[in-house]
Amino acid sequence: MFMGYSLGELGSIFAMQAFAGLILFSVFVLMSLGLAIIFGQMGVINMAHGEFMILGAYMTYLTSQLFQAYLPSLNGIYFFVAMAVAFVVSGALGMLVEWSMIRFLYKRPLDTLLATWGLSLIMQQAFRSIFGAREVGVELPDWMMGSLPVTDTIEVQINGLFVMGLTTLIAAAVYLLMFRSRWGLQVRAVVQNRTMAGAVGISTERIDRYTFGLGCGIAGIAGSAFTMIGSTGPTAGQLYIVDTFLVVVFGGAASLAGTIASAFTISQAQSTMEFFMSGSMAKVLTLLVVVGILMLRPEGLFVLKVRR
């Protein structure tokens, strides 16, 4: 399969493929960070995670429509407003869901799976009724279009770069929040030992609610970032849910660093294989390898050692 390419061309192909892999990596990290918080830290299986992302995407779409209608001069920066809106709306809905549903189910993790699947169906239908069954897309601001030429044969898309930057920023923010703030300390305390955390005066209920909200809010931002790469439809969330869960499980559910490492591995493997075979076979092979490794190493790549 390497016949007919010169060495230089091969190099560029691999570089381009690696860059595509990096974009995929950023997308995976964005998708799975929220879930790593909800599933990894709280143990709640949120099957509606994809729908929270789509909610963020639709919020971005709405914001872009509003800016085009009322503030066309500020079109260049609408995206930052949209991300904030997406975060707040998804986060608020997440907190509402936690309050009305999830908090009754902490002792039954498999049942959260069924209940949130029901939620995802309702959200899908709500999207379809409100925004229509057709996919929608946003118009990118001018500065985000086009690509930067690196060499004669290699060029990188600006929106891809932007997504990568955004991912770095959000990952850093989550790290600071979880490991360097007082609130993060409380979250980790509740995760490791709920009873003791309550005994020393942490309001576990409030921590649960905000943690769930944060996870959903990050999903909203992820959805917002998605609008820059592709279009949004009511059922698009379903496509991501398996990947997202596998990334989190593969990384070792309780470890945020593991999530990032596994997102990197899976995305690079998939984008490299996509060059050699059809997209669907690459996907099948990647998933199979991940499942295979999980069989050998069920606790994932990174294990957080906690005495129970």
Place this chain on the structure above:
Amino acid sequence: MTPAFTLRAKDLIGVVILALLLAVVLPLVLDPFRLNMVGKYLTYAFVAVGLVLCWGNAGILSLGQGVFFGLGGYCMAMYLKLQASTPEATKIQSTPGIPDFMDWNQITQLPFFWVPFKSLGFSLLAVVLVPALFALVLAFALFKRRVGGVYFAIITQALAAIMTILIVGQQGYTGGINGITDLRTLQGWDIRTDSAKFILYFVNVTLLIGAILLCQFVRRSKLGRILVAMRDKEDRVRFSGYDVASFKIFVFCFAAALAGVGGAMFTLQVGFMSPSFVGITPSIEMVIYTAVGGRLSLLGAVYGTLLVNWAKTSFSESFPELWLFGLGGLFIAVVLLFPNGLAGLYRSYVEPRLGALFGRKRPAAPDATPAPAE
């Protein structure tokens, strides 16, 4: 959440009532079209019954039952497709004698894994064995390493996704997104006529009742009690010297084989098999049938399957918009409000009244029968 170790006679009455309903009442009141539809729903009941054993009794939630349903269905469909692709029937193709979709995908020879499906005996065996063997490999790898609960659910779900992508991607070998269609005869017997569908319905009901009785037997046996013990306190069972993994492997394979039978009956009655019955959504829907019926009740699972499917058909016929809201709400309500489903409601509200009506006392704590000490 008490396991249902109720009296044997009462269980038998329940099975007889179900058998009468399915085999006498429904065929009398429904027209052939609707009866065929009920038959289609009942094929899902095989999966639901298997899930009662696997999820309700043993605590293993599988989100990949659609895979086993599909494997069984595809085994049957491959046989029927080969029956329908005789060289005479396919002589307009560039390669006569192979299924039409292979010809469209420029495949000139029957792939090796299709060849044994020319034999009916092999295909019928494969309907049970292929899903069971697949489940065996999976369960062996996972349960021996003590992967369970949530992780197992997620991995099985990933498998459902993989299976769909694989079937859709490998069009030439599997028929792709359309599945295997245009199935006609079984050993020369046309399965598309009304009379054939009528007979297949009864075959289906017989098999289902047989499956329920088999599950009852498993539940009543010592093995069934170990399953329940394992669900509630896995470590204690392990420390008592039982090999927990083997029991889990058995029950998972058993449920998979049942699902395979369901899939094969589906193919026979509906006349095609496609990846839309394999993936994530159908797999989770099958779990919800069990949850609605009651995850601890075999009969409840059958009624739950019928009820949800009936609601799905009638709602999506008249209010397609509302159906997903209804289904989603049902999921949430079942989980939050009545985790034991219809059977739980029946047991706590209807049964005591029935008992009073017949002047009998409610059997006192039926699950208090002493477990065999071992």
